[in-house]
Amino acid sequence: MEMNEVIIDENLKESIDLWTFMLPIISHRTTIRKNIHGYMPLHWHDELQFVVIIQGEARFQVNEEAIIVQEGDGLFINSGCLHMVEDGNGSNCVYICLNVPAQSIISRELYTAYVAPYVQATNLPYVLIPSSEMWGQNIIEATLNIHQCLEEQPPYYEMDITTKLTVIWKSLITNGFPLEYDQSAMIKNQRMKAMLQWIHLHYGENIRLDDIAKAGQLSRSECCRYFKRTLKMTPLQYVTDYRIQKSVTLLQQPESNVTDVAYQVGFNSTSYFIDQFRKAMNMTPLRYKKSKLERLID
Incomplete structure (x- = not known):
């Protein structure tokens, strides 16, 4: 089976509904x-x-x-x-x-x-x-x-x-891994997931650093450290990247247009959306949309 798409819900959890009939794998x-x-x-x-x-x-x-x-x-x-x-x-x-x-x-x-x-x-x-x-x-x-x-x-x-x-x-x-159970590590993982989940639920809205930090029950500075350690980027950079990810899906819909998609995923400027999309995808949103439509026609 060839599967190249990961279906992820708002909690960042992969949704798997292709289990075999008799075996849950x-x-x-x-x-x-x-x-x-x-x-x-x-x-x-x-x-x-x-x-x-x-x-x-x-x-x-x-x-x-x-x-x-x-x-x-x-x-x-x-x-x-x-x-x-x-x-x-x-x-x-x-x-x-x-x-x-x-x-x-x-x-x-x-x-x-x-x-x-x-x-x-x-x-x-x-x-x-x-x-x-x-x-x-x-x-x-x-x-x-x-x-x-x-x-x-x-x-x-x-x-x-x-x-x-x-x-x-x-x-x-049987490799004999020395197992550890660190409560602080568990909490850190839970907080990171909570902040990412909040972003995935609210990406279409105006998002501030304070909002993200609050979702993880952290200060602004500690929130930034979490993102730097885990994702090697700032929280607001992740927001922009996630908005681009969501826009890619929307642009593939035949009836969509660049301006509507920009506002739908949380950008308050079409020109800024185009600039960020070009940096992430090495093409403009319109070029991307046309390329996908051309493939459908072919």
């Missing part, structure tokens, strides 16, 4: 540059995520950390962690992504002992999975096999997938 192939924004925007989900890069190079950000994943290697992203991904060095990166609810990775009877401690740990937002090591090979091969099983659905494939999920999880946790 999803696996898809994604070409990063085919996403509507040219990258996978910031989001999170409850499910555990296993990624295998099958072409090129990917630049991930998970919470505050940046990770480069090379072709052939993989990445585990823990439940509830904010993350985004960009194509690395114009490599036209393609990856396989497997999302699994934590409660489904192994049997329910073993969840408390072997899964919950890792999901709840605050020092395990991600694990780089190297193909050069045996445990990494096991995870990568099992992830690719699950993807193939879901695509081809041979007899008894559900049982095969259940077995491979156990292999994946055992290969991951």
Whole structure:
């Protein structure tokens, strides 16, 4: 299955409604540059995520950390962690992504002992999975096999997938990660999500720094530090970027026009919207709209 769009709700949570009929998992192939924004925007989900890069190079950000994943290697992203991904060095990166609810990775009877401690740990937002090591090979091969099983659905494939999920999880946790549970880290993650959620709900309105800081129960200065650490930009820069993201979708509607879209996403000046759109997308909103319409006609 090819899936290049991430459906994200106002809470920044990825909406997944493509679960298999008998197994609560999803696996898809994604070409990063085919996403509507040219990258996978910031989001999170409850499910555990296993990624295998099958072409090129990917630049991930998970919470505050940046990770480069090379072709052939993989990445585990823990439940509830904010993350985004960009194509690395114009490599036209393609990856396989497997999302699994934590409660489904192994049997329910073993969840408390072997899964919950890792999901709840605050020092395990991600694990780089190297193909050069045996445990990494096991995870990568099992992830690719699950993807193939879901695509081809041979007899008894559900049982095969259940077995491979156990292999994946055992290969991951037998590395002996020292687990930590930092309450302040949990609170910081919750505050960051709260501020981003507020922006996603109010992006079409006049937004002040005070409003964003209040959503995270922070001072203005601490709010700016949160955004600098996590997103490497100011809160108001993120607002502008998010407004551009929303405008891209609206511009693809045949009846839309640039001025209406500008005001709809929160810009109070059409010329400023055009300027910011050009900086982000390397073309004007009108050129972008025409290019999308031309593709529809073709």
